[in-house]
Amino acid sequence: RPGGKERSAAPQMTDFEIPTSFWYELKSLTEALMENIQLSVRDAVASAVFQTMLTVCHRKRPKLCKQLLKRIAEYLTGHSAAPGVSPLLVFLKDQASSHLIETMIQFSHKSLLRDLYKHHLKGNLVDLALHAIANFPIQRLTAASAKHKHFVRLFDELVQGVEAILASGHMGVIVQLAESCAESGERQGEMMQCLLQAFHCAEPGSRHVSCLPLFMSLLTYEVYYQSEAEEGSTQKEVPLTSICYHGSRLVQALAKFKERSLLLSSLRTMSPADLLTLASDPAGSHVLQALITTSSDKGKGKILKRLEGQYVHMASSRLGSRVLEAVWNSCTVSQRKSIAQELAPCETQLRADQFARHVWAKFALSHFVQRRAHWQEIQTGESRKRKMFSDILE
Incomplete structure (x- = not known):
């Protein structure tokens, strides 16, 4: 668009037919690489070639x-190592070879993943997760294992070190563990309980309601509320200010449980002001959207009740308006009507705002103001269509 702001788009991978002769060359090159396999570990550039070859072969020549x-x-x-110690543990901690191992794990079949864990990694996962380099292949292993039976054993081992991993700052391991629990459907209750304990909000039970801000900020109960860990102490109101990327990712994974x-x-x-903060935050907005849009109509209604009085502010926010649109698309007609009733009196303000004007148009609020009965009829029709398509997809 002339005068528009350029956006950096991710490069698209194009799949196309190539000459048959290429496959013979690919096979020859792969065989040459296999004959010089030591290069994959010793040389960082060669390691990148091996990773690329694995990626291509995985897509085209399984x-x-x-x-x-x-x-x-x-x-x-x-390779030889100390008695009882797998040489793989050494390679996992090396900058160059760890990248190759990540790619290898990503494309490994079930039996290879199982063997790697059983014969080389079992009993060492927590130590590796605490290592500055090795924690990344462990994340990849956790992701790749989610579809397989041995994930349960892997989880049971890693979960023992959750607090230590949190303290080390390797949040990617914790997030991936939660995401794999969500994908596999296994150990979800144990994961949630472990996190409650790690963030010191498991006991007493009254602390459970604090879990969301603690998870999003990655702070323990005592640090967040700046209080001593006394069972009888009263929780004080603390405005939501600290929402971090990994905290958001963690809650989004837990939202799939x-x-x-x-x-x-x-x-x-959470207070309406905190909910507005959440909606307007780059990391928090994804959390709010995930929790509201995946709730039942009844549960959604309870959250929307808390948001009343904040819709105009949300509509006027770059991120809040996106959340509001997503919520609108998942709402019932009566819930849409409640939102529209709050927005409609602020027509001048909304239509003058660079973000809110799009909300005004997408929600057809001019129509709502002038021809409400017809607006409701249209919304009811859209709701029926959405439900019909949802039933088909299910």
């Missing part, structure tokens, strides 16, 4: 990828 994976795994696990009542209860106890 059998070739499997052969290359097997050869790399044999090399990484076949089957049992989310603790998160929703915590959200409903």
Whole structure:
């Protein structure tokens, strides 16, 4: 658009047909790499070539990828090491080889993942998760294992070190563990309980309602509320100010759990001002959107009740307006009507705002003001269509 602000778009991967001769060259190159497998570890540039080859073969030649994976795994696990210690543990802590191991884990099949864990990593996961370099391959392993049975054993080992991992600042490990629990459907209750304990809000039970701001800020109860850990102490109101990226990612993962009542209860106890802060925050807005849009109509209504009086401010915010639109798309007609009734009297203010004017148009609020019965009829029709498509997709 002339005069518009340029945005950096992620490059798109294009799939296209290539000459048959290329595949023979690819096979020859792969065989040459397998003959010089030691380069994959010793040389950072060669490691990048191996990673690229694995990526290409995984997409186009799975059998070739499997052969290359097997050869790399044999090399990484076949070197001599101290008695009872896998050589893989050394490579995991090396800057160059750890990247290759990440790629190897990403494309590994179930049996290879199981063998890597059983014969080389079992009993060492927490130590590796605490390491500045090795924690990244452990994140990849946790992600790749989510679809397989051995994830439960991996979880049971890692969960023992959650507090230590949190203290080390390797939040990616914790976030990935939660995401894998969500994907696999396993150990979700244990994960939530472990986090409650790690953030010191498991006991007494009255602290449960504080879990959401604690998770989002990655602060323990005592630090967040600046209080001593006394069972009888009264919780004081603390405005929501600290929302971090990994905290947001963690809560978004927990929002996919089957049992989310603790998160929703915590959200409903937050003040309207805190909810507005959440909606307007780059990290927090994703949390609020995820929790509201995936709630039942009844649960959504309870949260929207807390947001009453904040819709104009949300509509006038760059991020808040996006959340409001997402919430609107998931609302019932009566809930939409309540939102529209709050926004309609502020027509001049909303139409003059660079973000709110889009909300005004998308919600058809001019129509709501002038022809309310017809507006409601249209909204009812849209709601039925959305429900019909939702039923088809399910």
